[in-house]
Amino acid sequence: MSFIFRRLFASTPPVTMEAAQKKAQQLIDDNAVIVFSKSYCPYCNNTKRILDGLDAKYKSYELNQEADGSDIQSALAKMTGQRTVPNIFIGQVHIGGNSDFETVVNNGKDGKKIEQLLKEAGAL
Numbered sequence: 001m002s003f004i005f006r007r008l009f010a011s012t013p014p015v016t017m018e019a020a021q022k023k024a025q026q027l028i029d030d031n032a033v034i035v036f037s038k039s040y041c042p043y044c045n046n047t048k049r050i051l052d053g054l055d056a057k058y059k060s061y062e063l064n065q066e067a068d069g070s071d072i073q074s075a076l077a078k079m080t081g082q083r084t085v086p087n088i089f090i091g092q093v094h095i096g097g098n099s100d101f102e103t104v105v106n107n108g109k110d111g112k113k114i115e116q117l118l119k120e121a122g123a124l
């Protein structure tokens with residue numbers, strides 16, 4: 001019973017779109033690489049496995065485990081046009097999802113290899 005009351009009255013108030021966008025941008029600005037993720041998502045796990053394999057430092061923000069996760073997901077959809085996870089940024093540049101990231105890993109981006117992009121971002 002007390003569990004139900006706690007769920008009803010101790011829930012986090014909804015975050016405004018403006019506040020969610022501000023927080024998402026802060027997370028992007030504060031991290032060389034950030035993966036907006038869901039802990040059960042196989043595409044997210046693949047991205048993180050590749051980053052681990054590259055020895056890259058990154059932050060993963062698990063939207064399904066954060067009180068403001070769905071607000072941040074909506075903010076990201078507005079900011080990037082992408083609602084799916086993973087939603088990846090390297091050096092504050094939007095990369096996209098796991099398949100976009102794999103393309104960058106295999107082919108580089110703007111003539112730069114993934115290692116160089118990670119180094120320039122401060123993740124290596």
Ligand SMILES: N[C@@H](CCC(=O)N[C@@H](CS)C(=O)NCC(=O)O)C(=O)O
Binds near residue numbers: 041042084085096097
């Ligand atoms: N092609 C995408 C697939 C990503 C995808 O389908 N992710 C699922 C989770 S596994 C998703 O975001 N579903 C909607 C949601 O969780 O809100 C990629 O490579 O990142």
